[in-house]
Amino acid sequence: MASSSSVTNQPPKLALEGNKWVVEYQRDQQNLKIDQTNMKHTVYVYKCSNSTIHIVGKVNSIVLDSCTKVGLQFESAVSLVEFINCKSMKLQVLDVVPTIQIEKTDGCHIYLSKTSLKTEFISSKSSEMTVNVPHGDGEYREFPLPEQFKTKLNKDEKGLSTFPNESSGV
Numbered sequence: 073m074a075s076s077s078s079v080t081n082q083p084p085k086l087a088l089e090g091n092k093w094v095v096e097y098q099r100d101q102q103n104l105k106i107d108q109t110n111m112k113h114t115v116y117v118y119k120c121s122n123s124t125i126h127i128v129g130k131v132n133s134i135v136l137d138s139c140t141k142v143g144l145q146f147e148s149a150v151s152l153v154e155f156i157n158c159k160s161m162k163l164q165v166l167d168v169v170p171t172i173q174i175e176k177t178d179g180c181h182i183y184l185s186k187t188s189l190k191t192e193f194i195s196s197k198s199s200e201m202t203v204n205v206p207h208g209d210g211e212y213r214e215f216p217l218p219e220q221f222k223t224k225l226n227k228d229e230k231g232l233s234t235f236p237n238e239s240s241g242v
Contacts, residue, residue, distance in 0.1 A: 098123045
């Protein structure tokens with residue numbers, strides 16, 4: 073039976089495999105950089121911790137899976153950035169991304185740029201999520217993403233309506 077420590081003691085990887093950048097098992101690396109990108113590339117970050125990744129240029133999508141305390145700074149993504157099973161994450165968008173999806177993640181702090189204010193957020197089974205919006209000169213205004221929701225049967229009894237629960241800090 074493999075222990076959890078033997079599973080995560082894999083050799084670190086940062087490589088382009090076809091159209092997919094693979095970043096795996098990076099630990100305590102503060103200067104990881106992917107700078108040879110194009111719009112067909114995807115970036116997959118798996119089981120990294122205490123690291124910072126900078127992606128230069130525009131990529132198709134970025135997925136962070138099972139990471140802890142990873143900071144990601146990127147210029148643009150064509151479709152989305154997705155967090156799955158992560159903890160204590162930070163993300164900075166320098167240009168644009170249409171969608172940020174957060175699943176089963178605890179602690180996700182997103183910093184938008186003035187050009188990314190139309191980003192949409194999809195979240196499920198996650199907590200401690202904030203969106204930081206530029207405000208003034210170098211300042212950010214922080215907004216929490218709702219964690220709790222209230223659903224009611226519509227008056228016509230033909231559907232449901234869901235709203236953020238007011239006690240969830242929104």
